[in-house]
Amino acid sequence: MRKGHTIRDNRTGESLTMLVSEEDNGGALQLYRVHLPPHRPGPPLHYHLAFAETFTVLEGTLDMYLDRERRHxxxxxxxxxTAQIYQLHTFANNADVPCIMTVETRPAGGVVQAFQIAYGVANxxxxxKDGLPRNRLIRLRFIGISQGFLPGVPFMLQRTVFAISKFIARVTGVERRLQRYLAE
Structure with a gap:
């Protein structure tokens, strides 16, 4: 996604604006601004293997939950x-006002591409109801592209399921159809 471009989930009001794209720095990082509406739940507790994420609040409050004990x-x-590589984390906006934050991924990861797909599918x-794609194959592609892994599910099982879902999406034409959401 190019610098300065904004994507929005029209159903939830959540939006993401690219501030620094991986094309700007050879993949070293991505920096984007996120607008979380009031009372917006976040993703399930997860971890990343390929990048760390730093969350910085600009306006409002952000509820962060870290590690297996979900330290609040x-x-x-x-x-x-910062949620380090392998560190379990999730976040939410439990407040009555919007939260505006930046998220920096180092090195750049697939989170922005995943949300381009999720917001496009939602629109x-x-x-x-949780805001993610209803279609199971597209949901698996979202998770695979975001490079997020769930605790309690064997890592190799998750990698295998993501690889199979990518293959099925490719041979059925779903992957090609999802590309339209990545055009910007």
Whole structure:
């Protein structure tokens, strides 16, 4: 996604604006601004193998949950926390006001591409209640592209399922259809 471009989930009001794209720095990092509406739950507890994520609050508050015990931290404007590689984390906006934050991934990961797909599918009416794609194959592609892994599910099983879903999406034409969401 190019610098300055914004994508939006019209159903939830969540949006993402690219501030620094991986094309700007040879893949060293991505930096994007996220607008989380009030009372917006986050993703399930997960971890990444390929990149660390630093969350910095600009406005509002962000509820961060780290590690297996889901240690809670409430971040205020100007505060940051980094979820290191392999560190379990999730976040939410439990407040009555929007949260505006930046997220930096080092090195650049697939999170922005995954959300381009998720927001596009949602805007086309294909989202489940949790905001992710309702179609199971597209949901698996979202998770695979985001490079997120769930605790409690064997890592090799997850890698295998993501690889199979990518293959099925490719041979059935689903992968090609998802490319339209990545055009920007």
């Amino acid at each position: 931290m409430q971040l205020l404007p100007g505060e940051s926390v 086309d009416g294909g989202a489940a």
